Amino acid sequence: MITQEQYNILQRSSRKLHIKLELLNKNDTVINVLHGYSLSGNINISGESTYRRNGSLSMYIKDNNLLPNPDSNIWFNRKVRIYTGLEEYDETIIWFKQGEFLIQNADLKSSLSDKTMSIDLSDKMAAIDGTHGGTLSHELEIVPEGITVSEAIRSSLNGLSKVSVDEIKISDVDLLVPYEINMQPNSSVYELVDTLRKLYMDIDFFVNLDGYYIVERIKNRHLDPVVWDFTQQNMNLIITNSSKVNFTNVKNSIFIWGRKNKTGETIKWVYKNKYIRETVSERDIITNQEKGDICTITTTQQSYYWDEEWKELDFTVNPNYSIDCIGERTFAINDDKISLLEQAILRAEYELKQKDNLAETVDFTCVPIYGLNVNEKIKLHDNNIGIDGYYLTKSISIPLSHDGTMNVSAVKLYY
Structure with missing residues (x-):
């Protein structure tokens, strides 16, 4: 979360950017701090991947201690912790941590005027995926x-x-x-x-x-606090906006088929966003319900599923896309790795939550908001193209240069 001190400086009309690098050894001890070396670069963050952060950085080689060799700051088992900072009027710097990275490779260039080095960075997933080790030596x-x-x-x-x-x-x-x-x-x-x-x-x-x-x-983000409200005038740092909806994403009938158990019965589960009723009394007179059928009560916005009786659902569905409203739209998965009923139920829940909406995405360019992270709740409004409501940030590209702009992709949160 962004602190109040960081909020305040991010809203300034003028900025002076600083980039600080902490070089860490294999024991995570800081062996050097570089401030004023950075030329340019970017940090990319993805909320839909296990590989959250990667990036690149170009810097001046001010001394030979940065040339890759065993006695250098840039070598095997070294990590880089990156900070962006904005300078206050009294010249103090408010820092924003941008992550801890492994160095993938280095590209060095020399000219008559200067020497530079560009490094590619990845988060610590590279320590366990075979890139920097992490392979199994035996079964x-x-x-x-x-x-x-x-x-x-x-x-x-x-x-x-x-x-x-x-x-x-x-x-x-x-x-x-x-x-x-x-x-x-x-x-x-x-x-x-x-x-x-x-x-x-x-x-x-x-x-x-x-x-x-x-x-x-995986968390339900609906009740999360709003990290950044772009509808407030002094916080609206957006330069350009675009929006996209996907009608083909909507599916309200999810079939999950797993492997056969020892008795020959196939593990399966079905969730159907089927009924919409105004009251519980109206729900209770439904007579043709089947296991996994979902009914939403409009007066309470609570959903229930049928399993010998109506049981409260612990996640939300959108009644506007129910079978009652738009007809049945089916999505099916066959996966023999599903061998437990609980697996099938959770997979059906996961798929229904992904497909129970128009998958509205918003892409915007803005003045860098260095403390913003993925999977954080923001509020947006642009009446020109119908953007309105709460969104979850899914990808962010953060510039590491004075004149850079930040690119953000977010998906709408449906209630």
């Missing part, structure tokens, strides 16, 4: 009995020399591994963790701003 088996996804992920990451227990934060993932998983030699730890994550399609795995590996259930 690894995970036995399902009594093991949760949390335990399996933690044990997978703990075996790495670059990753300590303190760097792993796992919360609210008590789902069980449904079957034995075998990974072949030279597979990466990332592939193993990604396989575990996709068992339920309800688990997020990424490296956060502070360089921690985060494993958590």
